[in-house]
Amino acid sequence: MSRPVPAGAAGDPSPPASAYQTPAPRADADRLAGIVEAAFGVAADHVEPLASERDLTARVVARDGSGFIFKLGNAADDPEVLAFENRALQHVRAVDPGLPVPVVVAAPCGRTEVAIALDGHNHVGRLQTFLPGFPAHRARRSAAQSRAFGQGLARLSRALRDFRHPAEARPIIWDMKRAGELEARTVHIDDPEKRRLARDAIRRFAEIAARGDRLRQQVVHNDFHFHNVLLDPEDHDAVSGIIDFGDIVRTPLVYDIAIALSFQMREGEEPLSCAIAFLAAYHAVDPLLPEEAALLVDLIDARNAMTVTISEWRSKLYPEKAPYLLRNNPTATFGLFHFARQDREACRRHFLSACGA
Numbered sequence: 324m325s326r327p328v329p330a331g332a333a334g335d336p337s338p339p340a341s342a343y344q345t346p347a348p349r350a351d352a353d354r355l356a357g358i359v360e361a362a363f364g365v366a367a368d369h370v371e372p373l374a375s376e377r378d379l380t381a382r383v384v385a386r387d388g389s390g391f392i393f394k395l396g397n398a399a400d401d402p403e404v405l406a407f408e409n410r411a412l413q414h415v416r417a418v419d420p421g422l423p424v425p426v427v428v429a430a431p432c433g434r435t436e437v438a439i440a441l442d443g444h445n446h447v448g449r450l451q452t453f454l455p456g457f458p459a460h461r462a463r464r465s466a467a468q469s470r471a472f473g474q475g476l477a478r479l480s481r482a483l484r485d486f487r488h489p490a491e492a493r494p495i496i497w498d499m500k501r502a503g504e505l506e507a508r509t510v511h512i513d514d515p516e517k518r519r520l521a522r523d524a525i526r527r528f529a530e531i532a533a534r535g536d537r538l539r540q541q542v543v544h545n546d547f548h549f550h551n552v553l554l555d556p557e558d559h560d561a562v563s564g565i566i567d568f569g570d571i572v573r574t575p576l577v578y579d580i581a582i583a584l585s586f587q588m589r590e591g592e593e594p595l596s597c598a599i600a601f602l603a604a605y606h607a608v609d610p611l612l613p614e615e616a617a618l619l620v621d622l623i624d625a626r627n628a629m630t631v632t633i634s635e636w637r638s639k640l641y642p643e644k645a646p647y648l649l650r651n652n653p654t655a656t657f658g659l660f661h662f663a664r665q666d667r668e669a670c671r672r673h674f675l676s677a678c679g680a
Contacts, residue, residue, distance in 0.1 A: 342377045342397035343496055344640065348441055350395070355381050359393050362437045363430045363450045374647040376637075378569070382453060390453030391428060392566075398444040402436060405447045407490035408568045409435050411483065411542060412451070419482040422475075423553075423564045425451035454564035456553025467560035469587055469597040473604030475562040476547050476583050480576060480609050483542045491542050491573035496633060498545065498570075499578040500535060502528050502625050509628075511636040520659045524628035527621050535575055538615065543579035545570040548586040548651065577615040580605060581622030585630070588623070590657045595673055598623075602677040613680040620670045624662050630655035 350358065356367040369384040370393075379395040396405050409427045416424060428450040429435050439448045462468070496505070506525045512518040544551075546567060553564030580602070587598040602619075605611070634652045638645040662670065 342399040343637065345377075345397055345399040346641075347375065347377055347397055348379045348395050348444070348446055350379060350441065352381070355379075355393065355395075356383075358395070358439060358441075358448065359383055359391075359450070362439055362448050363393075363428065365391060365450070374644075376569075376644075376648065383450075390455070392425065392451045392453050394449045394451070395439065395441070396447040396449070398446060400447065401490065401493070402438075402447050403490040404493045405449060406436050407488045407493065408571055409449060410488055411486060411568055411571050414486045415479065415482045418485075419478055422478055422482060423454060423562065424479075424568075425454055425566060427451055454553055454566060455556075456563040457556045457559060458550070459552040459554050459559075459562075460549035462549075462554055462559040464589055464597055465560055466597060466600040468554070469600040470604035471560055471562045472547075472552065472583065472587070473601040473606075474608055475552070475565060476544070476580070477605045477608035479544055479547075479565060480541070480579065483544075486542050487573075488542070493572055495545075495570060495572055497629070498572045498574050499528075499582070499622070499625060499629065500532060500574050502629055503532060505629060505632045508632050508636045511639055512631055513635065517631060517656060517659060520663055521628035521631055524621075524624040524659065525632075528625035528628075531618055531621060531625075538575035538577060539612070540573060541576050542571055542573045543576060544568060545572050545574065545579060545582060547579065547583040550650065577611065577618060578622060578626075580611070580615075581619055582626050584619060585623045585626040585658055586651070586654055588658045588661060589654070594657075594661050595670065599673055599677045602674060606678045611678050613675065613678065616675050616678040616680055617671060619674045620662065620667050623658060627655040627658040627662075631659065 352370040356370045359365050359367055366386045367383050368386045371382045373380045373382060377397045381393045383391040383393050412424055412427050415422055427435050430437050437448045439446050502525050509518050509521050512521055551567040552562055555561040555563045584598045587601045588594045630651050634649050638648045
């Protein structure tokens with residue numbers, strides 16, 4: 324049985340410490356419909372579970388035709404962290420109402436995070452509006468699209484600049500500050516040359532991490548890639564939605580830009596062309612400092628190393644989720660091998676030039 328319960332109610336008094344090694348909650352569409360109606364008062368006409376890394380996520384179409392995204396948190400999730408994600412979305416909409424991010428939906432009781440008991444465990448349920456749009460990962464790439472991505476992330480960075488929250492320093496393996504902790508996990512990378520490149524990238528990053536406290540810090544999206552961006556269905560060079568704030572964290576701003584750039588490098592084209600278009604567009608809205616731009620090559624490498632390491636490690640833990648967990652592995656693998664063949668100083672000069680330095 325599943326039902327909303329008061330926060331702090333009895334259930335699983337000692338949830339596992341890590342949502343990355345704790346199975347996500349499970350429920351079929353009918354059960355989810357009942358949970359959503361009980362918790363948020365939304366009568367569902369259709370519920371479609373979606374692929375997700377740590378939680379249970381579903382698209383909900385209400386009987387009145389309105390659309391929502393329902394998220395049921397992992398039993399190991401800190402409720403304060405889930406509240407942090409909601410507060411960030413609310414802050415962005417207040418600072419830059421034109422940015423296309425989801426709207427946080429409150430339950431009839433007024434809460435935006437509702438405790439829900441499911442199969443003997445306590446979870447936190449949240450509801451957001453569904454953003455329509457064409458999935459960017461299915462669209463043809465273009466320099467104009469990359470510029471739109473850069474402008475969108477720059478606006479989001481500016482909107483989050485002054486946002487603070489008690490959970491902003493959350494321990495999350497996708498925070499690049501923690502890349503060094505992943506070196507031991509590279510044993511899960513099957514290909515020996517890719518494993519070596521990932522380890523080298525993580526070790527180079529250690530020098531940057533040692534002076535990371537001197538870099539500009541703020542809350543960032545931390546996962547700005549093609550699966551988390553929606554495009555105008557009539558114009559695939561226009562961003563119509565920014566979704567999935569599940570990895571937000573306070574970290575150096577330039578790390579967030581490097582994360583986005585790591586996904587702009589694509590095999591089968593001039594690899595840096597879209598990345599440079601993205602970076603120049605970002606810089607025009609939210610200027611980078613020269614010392615930040617100079618770090619981007621090594622930071623992109625570090626993020627690619629994180630992506631291949633985490634995805635190959637976790638796909639072995641949860642083989643049933645392997646297609647989802649490994650979806651960004653080919654892009655990260657290409658990036659690692661690409662930089663290994665390039666003149667890194669020449670790449671660095673390209674990035675500096677894109678930022679007017």
